[in-house]
Amino acid sequence: MTATAAAIRQPESPQYLRLAIVTAMTLGLLYAAFNLYLIAQPLFGALLLALAVGFAIVFGANRFYNSRFIFPGVATVMLFVAFPVLYTIYLGFTNYSSFNLLTHERATEILLARGSVDAATEQPFAVAPDGDGYRIWLPESGLLSEVVYLTDDLEEAMLAPAAEPEGLLAARDAIKLRAGLQTLSLTTPEGVVIQNSGLRTFASLTPEFRRIDANTLERTADGSRLTADWSTGFFVTEAGEKVPPGWRVNIGWQNFERVFQSKGIRAPMVEIFIWTVVFAGLSVLFTFAIGLTLAVILQWPHLRFKPLYRILLILPYAVPSFISILVFRGLFNQNFGEINLILEALFGVRPEWFTNGNLARTMILIVNTWLGYPYMMLLAMGFLQAVPEDHKKAAALEGASALRVFFTITLPQILPPFLPLLIASFAFNFNNMVLVLLLTRGLPDITGTVLPAGETDILASFTYRIAFGFSSSEFGLAGAITLLIFLVVAIISYANFVAMRRAADRRSAR
Amino acid sequence: MIVERPRDLMVKKTLAHGFMILFLALIMFPFLMIISISFREGNFTIGDLIPRDPTLEHWYLAFGLDYTRADGTVISPPYPVLLWMWNSIKLGLLAAVGVLSISTISAYAFSRIRFRGRAGLLDGLFIVQMFPTTLALIALYAIFDSLGEVSPSLGIDSHLAVVLVYWSGVVLHIWTLKGYFDGIDTALDKAAAIDGASPWQTFRMIFLPLAVPMMAVVFVLVFIGAINDYPIASVLIRSENQMTLAVGSRLYLNEFKYLWGDFAAAAILSGLPITLVFLIAQRYLVSGLSEGSVKG
Numbered sequence: 001m002t003a004t005a006a007a008i009r010q011p012e013s014p015q016y017l018r019l020a021i022v023t024a025m026t027l028g029l030l031y032a033a034f035n036l037y038l039i040a041q042p043l044f045g046a047l048l049l050a051l052a053v054g055f056a057i058v059f060g061a062n063r064f065y066n067s068r069f070i071f072p073g074v075a076t077v078m079l080f081v082a083f084p085v086l087y088t089i090y091l092g093f094t095n096y097s098s099f100n101l102l103t104h105e106r107a108t109e110i111l112l113a114r115g116s117v118d119a120a121t122e123q124p125f126a127v128a129p130d131g132d133g134y135r136i137w138l139p140e141s142g143l144l145s146e147v148v149y150l151t152d153d154l155e156e157a158m159l160a161p162a163a164e165p166e167g168l169l170a171a172r173d174a175i176k177l178r179a180g181l182q183t184l185s186l187t188t189p190e191g192v193v194i195q196n197s198g199l200r201t202f203a204s205l206t207p208e209f210r211r212i213d214a215n216t217l218e219r220t221a222d223g224s225r226l227t228a229d230w231s232t233g234f235f236v237t238e239a240g241e242k243v244p245p246g247w248r249v250n251i252g253w254q255n256f257e258r259v260f261q262s263k264g265i266r267a268p269m270v271e272i273f274i275w276t277v278v279f280a281g282l283s284v285l286f287t288f289a290i291g292l293t294l295a296v297i298l299q300w301p302h303l304r305f306k307p308l309y310r311i312l313l314i315l316p317y318a319v320p321s322f323i324s325i326l327v328f329r330g331l332f333n334q335n336f337g338e339i340n341l342i343l344e345a346l347f348g349v350r351p352e353w354f355t356n357g358n359l360a361r362t363m364i365l366i367v368n369t370w371l372g373y374p375y376m377m378l379l380a381m382g383f384l385q386a387v388p389e390d391h392k393k394a395a396a397l398e399g400a401s402a403l404r405v406f407f408t409i410t411l412p413q414i415l416p417p418f419l420p421l422l423i424a425s426f427a428f429n430f431n432n433m434v435l436v437l438l439l440t441r442g443l444p445d446i447t448g449t450v451l452p453a454g455e456t457d458i459l460a461s462f463t464y465r466i467a468f469g470f471s472s473s474e475f476g477l478a479g480a481i482t483l484l485i486f487l488v489v490a491i492i493s494y495a496n497f498v499a500m501r502r503a504a505d506r507r508s509a510r
Numbered sequence: 511m512i513v514e515r516p517r518d519l520m521v522k523k524t525l526a527h528g529f530m531i532l533f534l535a536l537i538m539f540p541f542l543m544i545i546s547i548s549f550r551e552g553n554f555t556i557g558d559l560i561p562r563d564p565t566l567e568h569w570y571l572a573f574g575l576d577y578t579r580a581d582g583t584v585i586s587p588p589y590p591v592l593l594w595m596w597n598s599i600k601l602g603l604l605a606a607v608g609v610l611s612i613s614t615i616s617a618y619a620f621s622r623i624r625f626r627g628r629a630g631l632l633d634g635l636f637i638v639q640m641f642p643t644t645l646a647l648i649a650l651y652a653i654f655d656s657l658g659e660v661s662p663s664l665g666i667d668s669h670l671a672v673v674l675v676y677w678s679g680v681v682l683h684i685w686t687l688k689g690y691f692d693g694i695d696t697a698l699d700k701a702a703a704i705d706g707a708s709p710w711q712t713f714r715m716i717f718l719p720l721a722v723p724m725m726a727v728v729f730v731l732v733f734i735g736a737i738n739d740y741p742i743a744s745v746l747i748r749s750e751n752q753m754t755l756a757v758g759s760r761l762y763l764n765e766f767k768y769l770w771g772d773f774a775a776a777a778i779l780s781g782l783p784i785t786l787v788f789l790i791a792q793r794y795l796v797s798g799l800s801e802g803s804v805k806g
Binding site for chain 1: 527537538540544615625633635648651652738760773780
């Protein structure tokens with residue numbers, strides 16, 4: 001069918017217009033790819049290159065007409081889901097962290113740019129406006145520079161003996177030109193290069209290191225050598241001391257060894273893993289139980305005000321979750337929270353919701369049940385309608401109680417179609433880091449750990465805190481732990497896949 | 511229904527209503543509290559459900575206006591709530607438009623166009639969909655950190671970067687829309703093909719108009735999802751003026767600067783429109799939710 005359709009297809013827009021757009025977009029992508037290559041990110045560059053080539057082929061050649069429909073979707077998923085997932089796994093094998101953040105080139109550049117001030121040449125300066133630009137006046141040596149413009153770009157100028165210019169700027173106004181001054185280097189008549197060395201001074205700066213080759217730097221002061229150590233990603237002195245900043249290198253399985261061998265990481269990780277499963281499991285159980293109960297009550301034909309109840313009951317689902325979670329964070333506050341006020345007035349207790357581990361976990365489950373039951377209720381209401389009324393009637397005529405009817409007739413009929421949704425809900429809660437990050441940030445901390453690990457942390461929020469926490473950013477280690485999460489997620493998604501297939505088969509068999 | 515004795519029925523009805531009212535009281539407690547708190551004086555004061563000296567201070571601040579207290583002190587808004595709200599709405603709309611375009615056309619292709627490897631691609635997408643983007647945050651941070659060196663408009667702190675990541679959430683919606691397209695009679699596109707329509711024309715003239723209700727569902731779902739996102743935006747956005755509501759609101763309840771009253775007003779102001787959108791759309795959302803997720 002599609003072949004004939006393609007054959008008799010009329011060109012909708014002039015061919016040359018399409019080709020022009022495709023060419024322009026391809027060139028744009030290629031330009032970006034080239035730039036990525038230039039800043040030493042060849043991997044991302046190659047990816048964009050592949051995207052550009054794929055785009056040009058699919059949209060340029062008529063043969064691939066059918067693929068055009070699928071290209072945007074597949075490209076998006078590849079670029080922003082599949083690739084990041086793989087790249088995260090790759091990062092798990094590197095030492096990418098706040099200490100090893102840069103590329104080797106950038107780390108070398110930063111070391112080479114470091115300099116020490118030569119005190120003998122240090123002297124004050126003043127700035128005199130001259131037309132569009134400025135001249136720098138050095139009163140101690142009586143030198144005046146050529147006209148300079150003090151932009152952010154590197155600028156060089158010669159100094160020559162002259163008389164003091166008129167209209168020197170006040171120190172306060174000169175400081176405003178700081179950014180431009182810092183990129184300026186002046187050459188004295190003797191050939192000494194001096195640079196801005198402080199708020200009010202110029203001096204000659206001697207670079208701390210000199211480049212010998214890509215892997216060796218020499219300290220100018222004493223001639224000692226720094227060598228690049230590609231196993232740790234740092235330059236090291238002859239004594240073996242690391243000189244930051246470091247760069248990113250592959251370290252093989254070291255992150256995984258740290259996870260499995262260091263007791264300070266392994267013990268909390270096991271605890272967090274167990275809590276993650278318990279949290280996800282209990283969340284599904286509670287929301288399902290409450291949602292189903294409410295749905296059954298709402299289905300009862302004798303109940304009045306149903307629409308009102310229904311709309312009020314789904315309110316927790318309608319309010320943006322980040323707002324409700326933060327509201328609960330405030331309500332549960334130990335000192336000013338309204339929940340503790342009421343509990344104190346009624347029972348004289350002030351539970352420590354945020355510092356006691358078990359109470360914090362209870363609180364998280366309460367909030368998550370509050371957030372999640374309406375979704376289950378809405379689904380259950382849909383599925384309950386599909387249960388034939390006469391089955392229930394027959395059972396009731398036989399003398400079965402309402403509870404018995406529910407557990408022997410209704411529940412077995414709605415569980416199979418519900419199962420994939422329950423598994424999906426489990427998977428969602430397994431990675432429900434919005435709740436943890438906004439409510440507790442994983443606190444209270446588990447004692448005696450190497451990394452920040454909290455009693456309410458789930459695996460996903462644990463890795464988030466390792467990577468983007470306040471103390472340090474260990475992207476590599478977080479990547480390694482993410483790989484472990486991926487394995488669990490893969491198992492869950494396979495289970496879901498099977499459950500979906502079964503549900504679909506059952507439906508088509510009916 | 512089976513005939514029941516009137517007295518039993520009465521008891522049951524009372525029980526059911528009693529349970530519902532009790533449960534609702536528990537559920538509605540946070541909403542009532544937050545409304546009351548937004549009219550209370552100060553950020554720490556403790557009081558009754560109906561505030562004794564109601565004040566509009568927190569509401570002035572939420573709307574970005576200075577508030578002059580009775581004693582003459584002028585309070586300035588702590589955070590740009592309206593700007594955050596605009597950021598959130600902007601990101602939500604851009605995400606929804608992008609995801610909707612990509613997923614509609616992909617769903618049509620998966621439902622109607624024959625091409626090699628279709629079944630494999632579908633299964634692949636199903637597996638990929640189970641890996642939430644939030645788990646690949648480290649890679650996303652590294653990617654956009656590098657892209658920022660090519661052009662700051664694509665780097666950390668740019669809205670474009672966040673929108674691109676939101677677009678990656680298309681897979682779920684491809685499935686929803688594919689289920690919908692699968693339900694459309696194939697006689698329709700055969701007729702179109704006989705009349706000489708290209709697959710693109712069939713899509714634009716026949717499928718697109720038919721899918722409008724379902725597309726509305728997807729649009730609202732993506733919009734709400736983007737506004738609710740915290741992890742992605744918190745990693746990719748750093749400066750206060752670029753923040754979304756979800757990232758910014760967290761600043762109110764900082765241990766060192768606890769602005770409970772100001773937060774309450776800002777939360778109601780920003781939560782109300784989104785809640786209304788959801789309540790209006792919810793009837794369609796429910797059918798969309800169960801259909802999309804069950805149809806394999």
